[in-house]
Amino acid sequence: MKARFALLLGSLSAALVAFALTSPRVIAADKVDPVADAKAFQNFFFQKFPTVKHDDFVNGPYSMNEDMKRQWQEKEEFPPYEFALDAGKEMFSTPFKNGKTYADCFPNGGIGIRQNYPYFDTGEGKVVTLELALNRCREANGEAPYSYVKDEMASLTAYMAFTSRGKPMDIKIPDDPRALAAFENGKRYFYTRRGQMNFSCASCHVQSPGERIRAEILAPALGILNAMPIYRSEWSGMGTTSRRFVTCNSQTRAVPLEPQADEYRDVEYFLSYVANGLPISGPGARP
Amino acid sequence: MKLSLALAMLLAFSLAPAARAANEADYKAAYAAAEAASKEAAGMRNQWTVTVSALAAARKAADGGDFDRAVTAAKEAEALAKASVVQATSEKEAWKAMEIR
Secondary structure, rough: HHHHHHHHHHHHHHHHHHHHHHHHHHHHOOOOHHHHHHHHHHHHHHHOOOOHHHHHHHHOOOOOOHHHHHHHHHHHOOOOOOOHHHHHHHHHHHHOOOOOHHHHHHHHHHOOOHHHOOOEEOOOEEOOOOOHHHHHHHOOOOOOOOOOOOHHHHHHHHHHHHHHOOOEEOOOOOOOOOHHHEEEEEEEHOOEOOOOOOEEEHHOOOOOOOOOOOEOOOOOOOOOOOOOEEOOOOOOOOOHHHHHHHHHHHHHHEOOOOOOOOHHHHHHHHHHHHOOOOEEOEEEEOO | HHHHHHHHHHHHHHHHOOOOOOOOHHHHHHHHHHHHHHHHHOOOOEEEEHHHHHHHHHHHHHHOOOOOOOHOOOOOOHHHHHHHHHHHHHHHHHHHHHOOO
């Protein structure tokens, strides 16, 4: 009888200890903690690829494959985004019909500020991306907005990224529950499986960076937006961050959302924040 | 023995329901069901491209008067849409399993 009682008491104590140990983890897991998330995110890639220099992750597939890296370095002597870059520079300095320019819409005249986008606008209560800010600038000055996925928008963002090259990504999350919710929503979008292929963004860019998917080498998620916009040989042209998200969705056989949908803005916020400290390398070139 | 086998086969064939070609009403019912499921998926922001293609194929076949093909495509669209709804529902929690912590 005593032995049975001791066994029961022992089991109960073990169960209580187990509960005490696991319950704080459950609470911590449900709390939105962007700083801890960013640290865990970066550590995951740093540990998974210990030989890759931290700043090199922004070079996507080239950080994963030496052969590709050599080819890319040679290509950078005459980069395929050069035409877009030149066009973007000219567009940026050309006044609108009212005489103002893009420089009037941005801090520091729009030069060297790419690393601060996207930001959370506490007035609007939403994430504002660079592409969105550019079109808002146009509309505020009586101009028609550009397509979010290519051509002019890619040229403008290419120029703005170029003036910010080497600057560390510096995304802020203000002390505002709506900003935390946007970050969390972006994180959820990033990890959520969708489309007939049942892929999430993470299926390729967390679980399989460096692996081949058909003829392509998958880029790591860490720093993946630091190189935007990009010239993709597959597209035979330039593409924006919006285009990248839309294409990824289509490839999983999910109907893409409209460019600059809240989900896309939030996932850009999440991915940019977790890449804080890594340099801007855009515009980039990808196979 | 041969006679009884032949009789059994005759009986089986006579009892088997004759395959009926689908008509417009069949198509409309199948398409309505597919469209409802597709709208539910779209409402969850999880429409699949293949669902949209199957719905389009159903409409095209129906426009050409091929209701057999139209019904088949509509049923496929419904199945795909329902699968996307299941995916969106399960992913409400399942995404957390993939998260880097």
